[in-house]
Amino acid sequence: MTYNRKLQTPPAEVVNANGRFNFGCYNAPFTRVNLLNAQKPYALPLPRFAKNLQLREWQAFQITNGRYFVMVAIYNAKKMALVQFIVYDKEQNKKWRYEKKVAPFQLQLAQGLYNTQSGYQSNNFTLAVHNHLEQERFEITARIKDFDDLPNLEANFTGFHTAAEAEPLVSVLPFAQNRGMYTHKCLMPAQGTLLLDGVATPFNRQNSAMIIDDHKGYYPYPTRYDWVTALGHTPEGILLGFNLTRNQALNPEQYNENCLWYNGKITTLPPIAVQRPNGVQNTWYIKDRYGMVDLSFTPVAHTSVNINLLLLHSRYEGPYGFFNGYIQHHSGNKIAIDQLFGMGEQFYLRA
Template identity: 40%
Template sequence: MKEYFREILSNPLDLVTAGQINFGCFPDSISNINYLDANRPFGIPTPKAFKYLRLKEWQAFQLGNKDFFILIAVYNAKLISINQFILYDKINKQLFKYEQRAPFWKTKIANNLLNSESKFSNKNFKIEIFNNLVNNLVSIKVDIKKTGKLPPIKANFEIKVQNKLSKAIVVSIPFGKNRGMYSFKNLAPVNGKLEHGKAKVYFKSENSFSIMDDHKGYYPYNMKYDWVTGASIEKGELIGFNLTNNQSINPEKFNENGLWKGNKLYLLPPVKFIRPNGTDNEWLIRDQYNMVELSFFPEVHNKIKFNIVALKSDYSGP
């Protein structure tokens, strides 16, 4: 069987040049994610206001150590935004889910990661993400008041981003002739402190990880993707992966699959997700190059369901 290869292109100055989206795999974050300048991404002339309302945007983090897993996400689907802080206590197998849904204009997603902010804030729920890739830093502040039976949350995290060339998965993937998605994914150590009710948990870089996903795209109305990511620290070495099967029109050339190991990024081929017994049971993730053979067993489930005018979601994510 032939060896898998995916070309890494030189970084463009802008994601969109003269109306055309630059598709490919890149070595570094792109400083100007100017999707609104794309010419006819939906096949017909459309004003920028329409293109803005069709652009899905989010910034999300998976943080973890041997005892806890955390998901932090600010997600703007337009029409509605969803903001989440999810804590999973692996020792006691307890899930704590905090979520605020709001009008889309209440949630801000950064245009780039160089010197910017993504945030959602109201009197009871605040997530602030400060991006400073110029200095290879990202910091997160969370302040959530007691909600029903859920205790209050306060958290501060600092991520030393591995932003050397080709350490992040940076892709622009086509869904059509001039329509697609952009993503920057990075694995890095994290330092921080979590206050959960009366409990205090410290995250130290020698035993804690962060996977960041900065994501924007002109997804189809019927948006579909399968995704699994994970990380750990083995004998002092940070190891992680990202595997996605989305609506790429050429996944052999354009995908966001990779393995981080030994301070290196190894690009991986397209994968398929097989769930013979549904999403609540074992997932089988496989490729055609014998590079990926993963079995995933969900422990808990995070479902997002809504149906608002032309926007519907039926998302199931462990």
């Protein structure tokens, strides 16, 4: 069997003038990210404010310089919201987790990636994302001090979303006839500085990388998904990464967000399955039925969050660790994945 999912040129808007989702998988950004314009994403018509309460939104980034792995997230589920800045040192096997649960109205989340901003600001935790696709870049700044007995932190990163070095996967996936999700994912070169406990660590462009996930969706109730991602460079210095998700999208053979990035270009990948025969803290296995994806994931650090309230139940497992195996490139060559560092998530939300 062979698999091929061609990426299309996107229309201007996620939702068209008639209020219908432009479902598909695309190779370029949308000019307008306008999910609130969807007509009847649910069985009953809802006013705009009610649709907004159902729309989950986030911007997340993974950043590495080979030694350090950084996870940045601004997440708003409307019933709950949080900001995260997590640093993991592979050499010391040490993690610093800066996480703050906030009121949903305290977050700013960008609507599109052209000259927009996402962020959160308080006395001890400031996180800002400046989206400048018109300049082919993203800029992230963070300043966190006197926070939960953790060392003070400052950081600034720039991701270079250039046409020559960074082909995005932009997906609009269906959950129902006119209800779905949007995501813009891209691996790109990066540079910046991480100042942790007074020690400055450079992220040089030649050995640093960043993945963006700009994400909005009317997710099913309850929501379940498995997700893994990793990024870095081959021994020859080629930029390498992948995104693999198993979610609740309809017709995943046609509509999924699975891809390999290799040397600035995308190979689309088929639906995958994730197996954890010995639980989430032991080895995961990620495979497809076409023989294009065959990976193991060995966690070395773990984050669990379990919230069980009257109207909200959330289970989150989010380990960091090493991937090994292969992913088949569109040329037919199998790209070796050798101790590539990344993360996985097993997620359930009833809210």
